[in-house]
Amino acid sequence: DAGVIQSPRHEVTEMGQEVTLRCKPISGHDYLFWYRQTMMRGLELLIYFNNNVPIDDSGMPEDRFSAKMPNASFSTLKIQPSEPRDSAVYFCASSQIRKILNTGELFFGEGSRLTVL
């Protein structure tokens, strides 16, 4: 089975540009999470969805960040305009309710490394 697929794996952009990160969760999973990993702050939850609906976006740093999940197989995280402090690795993770209740396991993608110059 394919795992969580993220694209692009690496993105280098200039300050002020729009960045869109993409995620395809594992088929059948009804939860999707976006995490950010930086040296200073470690791994932080930005937002999560259940059945394509945003449930908690309290971790989204500011209005420049937005996330959507138009259907069960696709989600985007957009940063507009991007700033150097947004440089980080962004992870997408998915799971299903039965898995969460039984073991708590989340399935992570390999991440998108963003560098904003």
Place this chain on the structure above:
Amino acid sequence: AQKVTQAQTEISVVEKEDVTLDCVYETRDTTYYLFWYKQPPSGELVFLIRRNSFDEQNEISGRYSWNFQKSTSSFNFTITASQVVDSAVYFCALSVPGGAQKLVFGQGTRLTINP
């Protein structure tokens, strides 16, 4: 608020040595879950284990074992007879019920196993 502390930033040992990764947590909730995840060089985080706050039994899975002690708010992870493939960054994490798996991660411990 929840907090997870992994005081060991980096550990380096020689293959076949035993190694213990420390994790200390803080929460005011009486019900909570503790996790360990492994992040190999490929980047994705891989789930290793979850324990709930009512189950203080130690867990053993092959060369891996976990020691949960509520009295010291610790959930330590031991690798016995370490192997080069165990080299990775290991994260301890905490979540509380009421919101899927909103994991609060520690800063991670980078473990290097030298041949």
